Amino acid sequence: MVEQGLIRAAQSGDRDALITLLREIEQQVYRTAYYILNNEQDAHDAAQEALIRVYTKIDSYEEKAQFKTWVQRIVTNICIDKFRRSKPTVSIDEHEMVFQGKENVERQVMSTYLAQDIQEAINQLPDHHRSVVVLRYVQDLSYSEIADCLDLPLNTVKSYLFRARQQLQNLLQDYQKGGVSG
Known part of the structure; x- marks a missing residue:
C-alpha cells in the first residue's frame, strides 16, 4: 500500500x-x-x-x-x-517446477496443461471481459475499483465478470477431453 x-x-x-x-x-x-x-x-x-x-x-x-x-x-x-x-493474449505465469517423485511429476504436468488451457480460454474472451478478469483475479481489485479503473458502471463490471466466468466455464468443460476447443 x-x-x-x-x-x-x-x-x-x-x-x-x-x-x-x-x-x-x-x-x-x-x-x-x-x-x-x-x-x-x-x-x-x-x-x-x-x-x-x-x-x-x-x-x-x-x-x-x-x-x-x-x-x-x-x-x-x-x-x-x-x-x-493488435490482438493480444493473456498469459498465466508458469512457475518453475521442482520434480520430486512420479506423483509430483504427474501433478505438475497436469497443472501445466491446466494453466495452458486456462490461458487459451482467457485468450478467447472478448477484450472487455479479459480486462475485468485480469483486474479481478490477477490484481485482486474489488468490483468498484474495477469500475473506477475502466470507467464503467458497477453493474456493467458485474455483468462482464459474470459473462466472462460463464464463457470460461464453457471453454474449460473441454479440459477433461484434453484441451480447450477453439
Missing part, C-alpha cells in the same frame, strides 16, 4: 518521493500489463508508458479514488489502446 504522505510529497515536486513512488508501483504495473498483453516486450512498453504517465500526471491525482485504482486505470487504458492496435 502506497503511503499518502509519499503521494503528497511527489505532488509537491519532491523528485525523490516521486521516484520512490514509481519504484513501489512498477512491479504491479508491469504485472497488469503482462497479464493483459501476454507479451513481455509489449508489457514492458506499456508499463514504461504507464509509469511515465504517472510521473507526468501525478499532480492531477485526486484522493477521490485510491491511488492503486488510479494507476491501474492508467495501465489498463494503455493496454486497451494496444488491444485496438
